[in-house]
Amino acid sequence: xxxxxxxxxxxxxxxxxxxxxxxxxxxxxxxxxxxxxxxxxxxxxxxxxxxxxxxxxxxxxxxxxxxxxxxxxxxxxxxxxxxxxxxxxxxxxxxxxxxxxxxxxxxxxxxxxxxxxxxxxxxxxxxxxxxxxxxxxxxxxxxxxxxxxxxxxxxxxxxxxxxxxxxxxxxxxxxxxxxxxxxxxxxxxxxxxxxxxxxxxxxx
Numbered sequence: 765x766x767x768x769x770x771x772x773x774x775x776x777x778x779x780x781x782x783x784x785x786x787x788x789x790x791x792x793x794x795x796x797x798x799x800x801x802x803x804x805x806x807x808x809x810x811x812x813x814x815x816x817x818x819x820x821x822x823x824x825x826x827x828x829x830x831x832x833x834x835x836x837x838x839x840x841x842x843x844x845x846x847x848x849x850x851x852x853x854x855x856x857x858x859x860x861x862x863x864x865x866x867x868x869x870x871x872x873x874x875x876x877x878x879x880x881x882x883x884x885x886x887x888x889x890x891x892x893x894x895x896x897x898x899x900x901x902x903x904x905x906x907x908x909x910x911x912x913x914x915x916x917x918x919x920x921x922x923x924x925x926x927x928x929x930x931x932x933x934x935x936x937x938x939x940x941x942x943x944x945x946x947x948x949x950x951x952x953x954x955x956x957x958x959x960x961x962x963x964x965x966x967x968x
Contacts, residue, residue, distance in 0.1 A: 820945050826955065832919055
């Protein structure tokens with residue numbers, strides 16, 4: 765038991781010495797870390813200062829991640845699906861009518877050439893009507909796609925102008941217009957975040 769207390773006392777003394785040494789080291793380490801942090805911050809500021817006063821955005825990422833563009837893309841897909849379904853329905857109806865007339869002819873159902881010509885005229889009218897309907901649907905889709913593209917582009921450009929009022933860059937480029945540009949100049953994520961925050965606020 766006595767040996768145990770002696771050992772404990774020795775351990776306490778060693779621990780006290782160690783803590784004192786650690787405190788000194790921590791103070792020194794703290795100073796070193798603060799100096800390192802200050803130096804790193806100064807270095808980062810210097811690196812930022814040496815960057816040219818322009819930035820760039822990746823248009824592909826903007827269109828993939830901007831919620832307004834995504835919503836319009838979903839709408840375009842819906843219109844495309846509607847067009848394809850309509851085209852299948854019209855084709856099936858015309859093929860069915862043509863099959864009826866073919867069966868009628870094979871069964872000698874036409875009493876004269878005039879009756880046959882009348883059915884052929886009806887078939888041609890159905891075909892022309894379907895072509896006109898599908899053609900108008902395509903025109904409407906193209907117009908809506910162009911309008912959506914304009915709205916998205918205008919929205920992006922207006923936000924970038926607003927963004928730059930507080931950042932004061934000399935220029936903001938689209939990445940696609942460059943052969944190579946320093947990745948440190950990429951502000952795409954910042955622009956996407958701002959665009960979505962503004963869009964989600966308006967959408968609510």
